[in-house]
Amino acid sequence: MTAIEASKPARRRRARGLAVNFGRFAIMLATTVLGLLAVTFFIGRVVPIDPVLAIVGDRAPAAVVERVREQMGFNLPLWQQFVVYLRQALTGDFGVSVLTTNPVMDDILRVFPATLELATVGTLIGAGLGVPLGVVAAVRRGSIADQIARVIGLIGYSVPIFWLALLSLLLFYAKLKWVAYPGRLDVAYEYTFTPITGLYLVDAAWTRQWDVLWDAFRHIILPGALLGYFSLAYISRMTRSFMLNELGQEYVVAARAKGLSEGRIVWFHALRNAAVPLVTVIALSYAGLLEGAVLTETVFSWPGIGLYITNSLQNADMNAVLGGTIVIGSVFIAINLFSDLLYRLLDPRTRAR
């Protein structure tokens, strides 16, 4: 890259453009989270169960019901209730979980690292294999590699993840005994190992407990590989599409005319240009895995936020369900918008406008 000294006005214009981008980003984030809260508030209202009756029981005298209703603020007009709800939600107060009797936020903070670790391993596997596969598929269009990428993509888009998870448990755990049973650690380590960040792989490596690291690895590899497969299907397909686009550009012809080796053209010039939209795709697939982990966590008894939500669902614990929905939704929204912002920052062409 040659360094081009930007003139002063141009630099100022760029700075202003950045500020506008950040401003738009903040407004988008705020309105979208507001919309999310409005939807969860609405869902909480349409629940057929009266939340007051759920607390006092249906045999309580009418006076008691009325008093509790006032205490909980359910006698206020709906918009006032929504304002109260907003204030609570924005300070991270989602009420108390009926199932665990802890504040929902505490529960979520406790289980979230497990989901984060799983989604990160999945994305690392998916991007690490998906990008090279997509590049090769684009360069050798119609070759065996392209066909393999196509089949992987089609099956990835068509297979029910919970079914694949069950069958892979049957094969790799029950029959072949290559991986450990569902959960994050063996029972032996469960009570002796004190997590620091909650990301067990990081914690174990940090404290140099190699046996724990190996055990955590044996537990995470199968669910991680499954999520990785789904992100691989998406990432390889998008990589192929972006690369086909780049390889048809004139600069590739120019690079060929200059006599550059094919490998250099593909991996340095074309991939570098495709990398900008790819970052967005990888970020989106990461957000998708945070969400998609719900079914995988259920099958693998992985104590993350997905398992927390489904457990709460089965016990009609609405505070926990809605709190979990808001947290996953907010993270999802933030990653979505952040990847959009990143795209604008990385691609000079979007700055020119």
Added chain:
Amino acid sequence: MTDPSLPAPESWRDWLLTAEPHSRHQARLGRAYVTWRRFSDNHLAVTGLLIIVALVLVAVFADVLAPHSATFGNLAGARLLPPGSPGFLLGTDDQGRDILSRLIVGSRITLAVVALVAIIAAPVGLLIGTVAGFAGGYVDAVLMRITDIFLAFPKLILALAFVAALGPGIENAVIAIALTSWPPYARLARAETLGVRNSDYIAAVRLMGASPARIVVRHIMPMCLSSLIVRVTLDMAGIILTAAGLGFLGLGAQPPMPEWGTMIASGRRFILDQWWVVTMPGLAILVVSLGFNLLGDGLRDSLDPREAGR
């Protein structure tokens, strides 16, 4: 063909492919024929179409095709029989019910879910997108903001929350999935609308005095249909997977309904020794969503050649 005394030996193919059609009817058929030729060149797409046609036929004739009852089993004599047992091609489940019969009857549920979601979500998205794109200004800004908000939500989680509030059941699962799947259609319809709203034919219709509603319904919506159909077909696999996922979590169809996801959930307890109870419904889901994906890819390539090969 200028000389009527020498009628050219015109085959139906020439009639369809003529550059000078004599009627609108002929032109339309000709276009359809070209699209079909492009589509049928693609073997994978035809495979997908065959899978979907087979699914529809199985669902329609489920009562005739199913060899046993889907809800009542033989607890005494036919519990957890392996595939290939006499009379039970794919084996039986823990209630002694024939898995093949349950899959056949369950195809109705799958097809109904997919069709209902498409019937609810696609028109909503089409309406919002075309109105936003055609009206512009504040209407556009507000509608698209709402669309973006819904688009930014994680689908499965939102569907979970909806079902949690409405109560489990197949109807509520359909509503929840439809509520979360219209935004992409609105985006798509808006993009198509923006492409045509300033074109000459719209200006001509407007000059002739057509009302905005008429322009949107009669002259803009038809332009959005082909890309919308492609998108809906591609989404159907995702709808099936979401519905099966909700069923698996116990929030969609309830037992004893032979919904495929629910069947996987109830077979989970026997997976170590009776693998087929879980495996067979999953294969059915895989084949059907594969069919929709192949069909959608093929439709996209033949209706929109610009996108071909992507």
